[in-house]
Amino acid sequence: MxxxxxxxxxxxxxxxxxxxxxxxxxLVGSVISVTGIQAGENTAxxxxxxxxxxxxxxxxxxxxxxxxxxxxxxxNRASKDEPAFKSALIAxxxxxxxxxxxxxxxxxxxxxxxxxxxxxxxxxxASYFICTGIINLADRLRNNDVSAxxxxxxxxxxxxxVAAAILNILTVLFGTNETMQxxxxxxxxxxxxxxxxxxxxxxxxxxxxxxxxxx
Numbered sequence: 001m002x003x004x005x006x007x008x009x010x011x012x013x014x015x016x017x018x019x020x021x022x023x024x025x026x027l028v029g030s031v032i033s034v035t036g037i038q039a040g041e042n043t044a045x046x047x048x049x050x051x052x053x054x055x056x057x058x059x060x061x062x063x064x065x066x067x068x069x070x071x072x073x074x075x076n077r078a079s080k081d082e083p084a085f086k087s088a089l090i091a092x093x094x095x096x097x098x099x100x101x102x103x104x105x106x107x108x109x110x111x112x113x114x115x116x117x118x119x120x121x122x123x124x125x126a127s128y129f130i131c132t133g134i135i136n137l138a139d140r141l142r143n144n145d146v147s148a149x150x151x152x153x154x155x156x157x158x159x160x161x162v163a164a165a166i167l168n169i170l171t172v173l174f175g176t177n178e179t180m181q182x183x184x185x186x187x188x189x190x191x192x193x194x195x196x197x198x199x200x201x202x203x204x205x206x207x208x209x210x211x212x213x214x215x
Contacts, residue, residue, distance in 0.1 A: 008078025
């Protein structure tokens with residue numbers, strides 16, 4: 001019934017799984033690289049760890065780029081059946097533009113932080129519209145389970161990412177205050193854990209939506 005939406009959501013689901021794998025590889029690569037630095041760059045073990053960690057970071061970066069491209073293609077395809085995905089596509093493209101501009105001012109911490117906040121906002125909007133698109137499709141197919149789950153996941157994601165945006169603003173305003181740095185750090189760790197759980201819920205929602213549209 002909604003073949004374009006099915007193919008699109010399937011690609012978005014695949015892109016998010018790739019992005020998750022890339023994030024894990026990036027974290028592992030970073031940890032290995034730090035361990036290599038601590039072991040000493042001039043030692044055989046340290047050099048090996050640095051090379052291995054750097055290789056994982058490169059692979060993760062390539063996977064992230066591939067995931068982003070697949071995600072955009074998927075959202076564009078899904079937009080042919082559900083208008084909400086068009087809004088998600090616009091948000092994604094604006095986010096890319098913001099990241100490109102932000103890289104040009106990477107040496108300016110204030111501009112970089114503001115750019116990161118704007119990038120978070122576009123991510124919030126893209127996820128919001130993707131969830132909304134899934135909810136709308138579920139309502140049109142009278143699938144109350146996917147619709148209800150979509151609304152729940154959308155609310156959780158919005159709360160987390162709005163909090164992340166506020167955290168970035170606080171970092172810009174109070175980044176030099178040691179007490180606030182500690183508080184912000186604790187909040188960031190707690191938020192990161194919750195974000196991981198929410199991300200799995202989001203991937204789960206995409207999987208359910210894909211199965212719903214396949215029928």
